[in-house]
Amino acid sequence: MVYKSQAPGKLIIAGEHAVVYGYPALAAAVSLRSLVQLRPRKDRKQIFKSNIHDTKLLKLTVDTTFQFLKKTPTSGFSLVVKSDIPEGSGMGSSASIAAASTLTLLQFLKTKPDKEFLNKIVYEIEKEVHGTPSGLDNTTVVYGGVLAFKKKGENFRFNQLKSTSAVLAKFILVQSGKPRESTADMITNVALNVSENFHILKEIGRITSLFIQNTKRGVFEPELIRENQRLLEKLGVVGERAKSIVHSIEEIGGVAKVCGAGGIKKGSGILLTYHPQIEKIKTLAQKNKWNYFSVKLGVKGAQ
Numbered sequence: 111m112v113y114k115s116q117a118p119g120k121l122i123i124a125g126e127h128a129v130v131y132g133y134p135a136l137a138a139a140v141s142l143r144s145l146v147q148l149r150p151r152k153d154r155k156q157i158f159k160s161n162i163h164d165t166k167l168l169k170l171t172v173d174t175t176f177q178f179l180k181k182t183p184t185s186g187f188s189l190v191v192k193s194d195i196p197e198g199s200g201m202g203s204s205a206s207i208a209a210a211s212t213l214t215l216l217q218f219l220k221t222k223p224d225k226e227f228l229n230k231i232v233y234e235i236e237k238e239v240h241g242t243p244s245g246l247d248n249t250t251v252v253y254g255g256v257l258a259f260k261k262k263g264e265n266f267r268f269n270q271l272k273s274t275s276a277v278l279a280k281f282i283l284v285q286s287g288k289p290r291e292s293t294a295d296m297i298t299n300v301a302l303n304v305s306e307n308f309h310i311l312k313e314i315g316r317i318t319s320l321f322i323q324n325t326k327r328g329v330f331e332p333e334l335i336r337e338n339q340r341l342l343e344k345l346g347v348v349g350e351r352a353k354s355i356v357h358s359i360e361e362i363g364g365v366a367k368v369c370g371a372g373g374i375k376k377g378s379g380i381l382l383t384y385h386p387q388i389e390k391i392k393t394l395a396q397k398n399k400w401n402y403f404s405v406k407l408g409v410k411g412a413q
């Protein structure tokens with residue numbers, strides 16, 4: 111018997127960092143995936159293989175899941191991960207791998223894979239990996255779709271937005287380079303200056319609320335992406351390379367923003383970019399040799 115599961119990646123359309131402090135965020139599950147296969151073994155060994163991340167994440171996932179279930183299997187197993195989500199670039203690779211791996215473990219231990227329970231386990235793993243995350247990454251990859259999300263203490267409030275496809279179908283993702291810093295480092299950097307930057311987080315919250323209201327009505331205001339990016343720059347989470355890419359895109363009439371924790375020492379991860387004539391961004395990316403790609407937004411969650 112082989113147990114198979116998969117989970118999508120995610121991207122944050124608006125509200126990163128501010129979401130850690132209880133402000134709203136808008137995020138979408140995207141059509142990059144982690145595929146996981148669990149094969150029981152005759153001996154008691156646990157074998158881990160992954161094409162991205164080291165296998166620490168898989169060991170952590172196994173330990174956390176068994177702690178939640180309060181049981182361990184009597185036989186060993188091999189857990190093999192294949193993921194096409196860029197690692198450490200703001201696309202939820204760790205949450206996706208943790209969600210798909212946990213699902214195979216739940217099947218293996220004959221436990222009903224309930225989404226709420228799965229989300230709790232993956233949030234616990236995310237806390238080990240990222241320090242004090244908001245829970246947005248795990249919730250988005252577990253439930254899928256396009257989510258308006260808010261953290262309320264240790265709980266999450268979210269709803270899946272309907273009929274958003276026309277508004278969100280037009281983004282191109284540009285890689286500004288893998289950040290040197292981890293998500294945990296970036297969350298800590300923001301936390302260190304939180305009292306003087308609180309007005310920035312509040313403003314990100316305001317813009318994100320507008321973005322969510324617009325999206326619900328099928329309206330898209332590119333200007334909000336530009337404003338969100340400026341606030342992230344002020345918050346100190348955007349590096350020079352990303353700023354220069356954003357600037358070039360704005361010069362040709364487009365908008366772009368970081369869509370994750372960001373990074374300042376080198377790359378800032380994936381940038382969400384938009385232009386009313388999207389070909390213009392593709393041409394600019396080719397000219398500058400930027401790595402770019404598109405994904406489908408609002409895909410199914412972990413299954």
Ligand code: PMV
Pocket residue numbers: 122125126127128129130199200201202203242243244245246247293296297369370371372
């Ligand atoms: O870079 P990512 O994909 O881990 O996204 C982090 C988003 C933050 O808002 C910075 C942190 C969080 O947990 O919401």
